[in-house]
Amino acid sequence: MRPLSLSILAILLAFASPRAETPTFGKDVSSIIYNNCTSCHRDGEIGPMPLTNYSEIAAYADMIKYVTETQYMPPWKPDYNYSQHIGARTLTKTEINTISNWVNAGFPQGDIALEAPMPEFPTGSVLGTPDLVLTMAEPFTIRGDNVDQYQVFVIPTHLTEDREIEAVEFRPGNRRIVHHALIGADITGTARQRDLETPEEYGYESFGAFGAPTTVVLPGYTPGAKPSIYPKGVGHILPKNSDLLIQVHYAPWPLAESDQSSINIFFKKEPIEREVGFISFAPLTTDGETLSRIFRVLLGEERHGGTPVEKIRIDKLFVIPKDQITTFRTTLFIDRDISLLSIYPHMHLLGKYWEVYATDPQGNRTNLLRIEDWDFNWQGNYTFTQYQKIAAGSQIHAITTYDNTTNNPVNPNYPPRNLTWGDKTTDEMLLVVMEYIPYRQGDENIALTVGRGGEISIDFNGNGQRDFADFLLFIQNFGLNRGDTSYQRHFDLNGDGHINFTDFIIFANQYAE
Amino acid sequence: MHKVIAKIFWIAAALFLLSGTGLCTPYKIYIFMGETCPVSRHYTLTLKKLHTEYASEKLEFIGIFPNRLSTPATIAAFKEKYALPFTCIGDSTHTWVNRLGATITPEVVVADTSNTAIYRGRIDNTFADLGKRRRVITERDLANVLNSLKDEKTPAFRQTQAIGCIITSWQNAKQE
Known part of the structure; x- marks a missing residue:
């Protein structure tokens, strides 16, 4: 290019x-x-x-x-x-x-x-003034014993009606100790109940996930990541009376410090035409259904007239024998045209390798994610730079490898033990959650972007206007890649290291607004 | 008579000094640390426990801070924040680094009474690599050395690979 x-x-x-x-x-x-x-x-x-x-x-x-x-x-x-x-x-x-x-x-x-x-x-929000700020009710103090802590906090939204969400921004209270956060919404009151069961501490400890059913899983937080904004006409619905759940991973730390994090929520300015739905799989048995179905129900499989997942297959029971390296192959069969927005892969400490890709009925392959050296501590929700079209009749394949030998330094069991699905550090998981919307013509040309306001501006010359001069500047820098001497980050609108056609689409959309 | 007293005095003094250098000089546990190195920070808890268990007149712990930007103030702040119970000194000119051959923080060098290293390397095997923290620690190298010394056995020299922050070598630095 x-x-x-x-x-x-x-x-x-x-x-x-x-x-x-x-x-x-x-x-x-x-x-x-x-x-x-x-x-x-x-x-x-x-x-x-x-x-x-x-x-x-x-x-x-x-x-x-x-x-x-x-x-x-x-x-x-x-x-x-x-x-x-x-x-x-x-x-x-x-x-x-x-x-x-x-x-x-x-x-x-x-x-x-x-x-x-x-x-x-930015010292405050990178997105501007939030419509709703939800803050942890009180500071949480970590034990300070050099052991990771995974604490879930339940924050009532007090929403009296369903609200459409454009962006969610997690703001760590103590950035030295907050390592990452997962965010979800619960309408069943289960998490609230769990919190009450541990009156001696704020929130409750949960390693695997939220430890409660969630209707929506919202984009989480990892250090250095920027909040993503759902494109025009696309977003989540935060249900009325829901509780927001945040699972915060506190890094191992030798001192008892405290944290009081908050979440900024930005409502949609124009109505959502396509609500974001979820495809998930959590295959336990070879028909793949047992747990996957539970996850799908929790994540609202009725959206868009039912899940686009026709069936799931895994090549063997999800059991990871001790002293062995085990690979599982999972296949999802997709029954209609959809566009994928993001992928969240999840496994625990034995996890080594991830590969997820789709093949369409003609045999064309779309790569979605590969992680050569899985690290539980650096898990995240990955948004594609563009919508990924998955055609009806496609299969989504996942290859996952687990190292349950003593060569895996983070093996939680010494000596190793046979493991299967579970919530605890000493259990394992094989879970993928993907955000999707029903496909519409032209989706594959729509770029997904980070940030807003100061983050993405096409007013390159800073004269307060998006004008032809900015267009000329953009064209001059078109084709440069990060590492080139004259590469400047602000022309790389999606921040992927390449100033290319994807950025041009973003530029054109912003220019037209 | 005065001469005899003087003789006895000098002999006593010489014996005292000899016994001091030969018998009572403690083993030294030098711990290279970085104020801003997360692995050093992580090990402060372990070091405090080891100090409580092993430090004595014969086993002296000394923290050494080799970062170029270390100052008495940054070292004092680190010592106070993590409540380190032993002497901490700066080494931004790398006198100790070069003398004891340290390359990483945290790295320990245990030296015997004649200041010869008998152990150099990691504190234990918590870290298999950067960011790869074992859930189960299986090798407690420093504690093993200290146990031998406590039992008045001097183990043969041993070296392990410390995992942590590389000490920047300033020998080749070009200051323009």
């Missing part, structure tokens, strides 16, 4: 320079770190060491080289070359090499006048 002239220019430049120049902090490294690391690595955020200036970054130079080369950081588990999801936190090979060469060369500071500007990190 890169214009030919630009490629020729790049080749000419490559020949023109006699040898690769040593990268410097000012010219090369500052922009990589500031734009990819500093949003979490600054005071009061989850990233432990601040990386906000040359001396802080140089002091950790060898570590930064190591964690970027091994791709431990930035934390992003899905294979980016397999399928694209919004908000991917990845560095390009060029960026990784730049850091590595810079450290090998003794991490020179270089010309500080060339240092990249620090991005503006």
Whole structure:
């Protein structure tokens, strides 16, 4: 997609320079770190060491080289070359090499006048003024014994009517200890009841999920992620009188600190035409139905006239024998045209590998998600950069591998034990929840975006207007990829590292508004 | 007579000094730590427990902070926040890092009475890799060494790979 002239220019430049120049902090490294690391690595955020200036970054130079080369950081588990999801936190090979060469060369500071500007990190909501703010009723204090805690908090919405939701934004109260959060809504009062059963503490402990039925699972939170906004005419319905459930994962911490998080809710400005529904599978027995059906009922399978899942198959009983590596193959049969928005894969500590893809009746394949090195602590809900059309008669395949040997360092049992489905740390799961809507012609061309307001603006020259000058600027930058010297993030509207046709669609939509 | 007293005094003093250096100088447990290193932070609880159990006149714990940006103030703040019960010193010039061969925080070096290392490496095997935290700890390397010393046995030198934050080497740094 890169214009030919630009490629020729790049080749000419490559020949023109006699040898690769040593990268410097000012010219090369500052922009990589500031734009990819500093949003979490600054005071009061989850990233432990601040990386906000040359001396802080140089002091950790060898570590930064190591964690970027091994791709431990930035934390992003899905294979980016397999399928694209919004908000991917990845560095390009060029960026990784730049850091590595810079450290090998003794991490020179270089010309500080060339240092990249620090991005503006919002102190409040990144989406604007919320329509409803729901806050934990009281602070929750963690035990501070270096053990992870998974606590569910029940927050009544007090809604007197169903409301249509455009976006949900989780705001951690204590960003040092809040690792991630899952959000759902309960209309049965089950979670409220569970909370009452543990009067000695606020909320209740639940590792596997919410420990209560949920009618809606809303986009959750992971550090560095930005809230996603449902496109025009598409959204969730938050039922009246529902309780919002948040399951917060508190990272292992040696001190008893407390947290009081909140959730910003943004209502739809125009009515929803297509409510987001859920496809889920949780195969336990080989017909795949036993648990899957329970999940489907909980997630409202009556939406859109019943679930589009015709049937589910798994190649064997969901039992993970000790001292073995076991792979399960699950297949969902889809009976009508749908568009997928997101995928949330879930397994516990034995989990190693995920691969989810669809095949249509003609045999065409659509990759949805691959995670080579599953890490329970970095689970998330992944929104596709574009709607993924799944045609009637397609199959969605999931391949999942579990390592129940002593070679798996996070195996919760030592020595290993036979495991099957369950809620506890020492149990396992195989669960996928996908958001979908009924397919409409042209869906596959609609890009899903992150953020709003300050986050996505096509007013590139900042004159307060979206005009032709912005269009020209966009065209000039079209075709650039992250890692290119002149790449600027604000032209990359969906933040996927490529300024391409998807961004053009977003640009055009914003321009037309 | 005065000369005899003086002789006795000097002999006594020499014996005292000898016994001091030869017998009473404690084993040293040097712990390299980083104020902003999450793995160092994680191990503060373990170190406090080990200190309570093993620290004595013969086993002295010393925290060493090799980060370039460590200052007496940052070290004091860390020591206070995590209530570390042992002496903590700065080493931003890497005198101790080079002398004891540490490369990671947290990493421990246990040195005998002649200041020779008898153990270098991890505290235990909690971390299989960065971010890979065992649910069940199976190797308690430092505790094992300390147990031997407590039983007045000096174990043979052993080294393990510490997992944590790499100590940035400033030898090749180009300061422009």
